[in-house]
Amino acid sequence: MDYYLNLINTIGIHTLLGLSAYLLILTGQVSMAQAGFFGIGAYTAAIFTVIFEWNILSAIGAAMLVSGGVAFLVGFPALRVRGLMLVVATVAFSEFARMFFYNLKWRVVRDGAEIGPDGTMGFAEIRYFNDNGWLNWEVTIFLWIFVAVVMALIWWADKTRIGAVLRAVGEDELAADSTGINVTVVKVAAMTAGGVVAGLAGSLYAHQVTDLDHHTFTVLLATFAIAYPILGGLSNVFGTLIAVVFIQGLLIEGLRFLGDWRMLLFGALIIVAMNIKPLGLFDNQTIRVLRNALGVKRQGNSV
């Protein structure tokens, strides 16, 4: 049972991580900084619950503010570079954040024991849920409430002019600029929103695993973050969720019985999926087929 709850938690956290990259990819920015924002959110929230003994909601809020603020600052220099150069610059940022936590030592004594981030040893004993008697399934529900709210917010925003403007910038920056859209504001806003969501994902992750290690926040995590929306497609937020279930549930957990062969098949299946569905697993065509099958009528201005 706990195994499945853990898997469901992982899917929820990675969905948030993927959605943070989704917001950026809508504006045409491929950012590897999401691992850095995720790490900042994780360490910040954990520091607030462990060292300052805040309650979990305040700590998550503070973590979202901090990672969003950092993302806002990263957004401006990131405007100067695009495409591959943005990838390189944001990889550098994520590594910078990781090395910061690798060196971060902040030990305090509480009840006769030392706690807090311990440099290379990581940050253990983030026991908020345990100390407050939360059951595992309660943690899962708590976590998925955030996932549901963020998905609903982004899905809704996409129906408003916000979605149209983000996508317009992603489609063609010059045309967007010539249409009166302030591209600078849009790209920095998307970077900030992405930082907030990645920070939320990180703060939930920290309390769910109870033990942070800087090795988690590497380029691999950033790669996963952008792989989800690309594999899932940019039609809507459910594509990202489906891609996370596909990768985390099916490929990583479902193929565990294959042992070392798993990683080989993992890469191959992603290549196959991208070739069959170049616009993502959950593209407009899939949505149309599903709608017809379920007999749902098209409505509004959506496609």
Next chain:
Amino acid sequence: MLEINALSKNFGGIKAVENLDLQVQSGEIVGLIGPNGSGKSTLVNVVCGVLKPTSGDVIFEGRSMAGQAPSTRLRHGIARTFQNIRLFGGLTVWQNLWVARNSPKDIRSQSIVRRWLGSSAVLKREIETMLEFSNLADKADVLASNLAFGEQRRLELARAVAAKPRLLLLDEPAAGMNQTEVAELEQRIRRLREQGITILLVEHVMQLVMGVTDRIAVLNFGSKIAEGTPNDIQENTAVQEAYLGHSDEV
């Protein structure tokens, strides 16, 4: 309304536009013609802020536009279309117009919430007017990338007009169009003038330029070699040598 003063634009050693002066009066339709590579598109890109001039000045309604981004110039009233169509292909026709239609002053008086939700009645009516203007009323929910070529041209024009500009720069709007479509475009340009929009028209299709403009400026190798009414230009020997003399279209 628009004053271009001693404008030069170099790309490395190439002088794309050299020491060019051009005035456009309010309410006019001014044509800009010239052989390929004579600097017409460069001029459009400098006027709307995509390119920075090497020297010289662009003054719009008495205000220097130096250093202003295209989005800022659009708010001041300069809109443009592109030589190669640049629509937001992944957005619907409606969304393409919605993106453009939000900024003008008359719409800004509407509640910001309703504008961004798309439920503002004024906004809806305006977008419907634009759809009718461009004859795309039945295509509102179609993705722009799925439109036919002629429809994409019409939508791009509508998107520029939706921003309620006072000056509209049209960069070869008739490229690739057939006779009927060019005639339709001519009607549309006339309607825009009736609405009080001043137009600078860069075009190779002489049928359109000669038919619709009040005044024509001719560029060759980045310099203005002639300026006058369509009749003057047709009879100008310098122009004929530089351009029209080699063309089978005229």
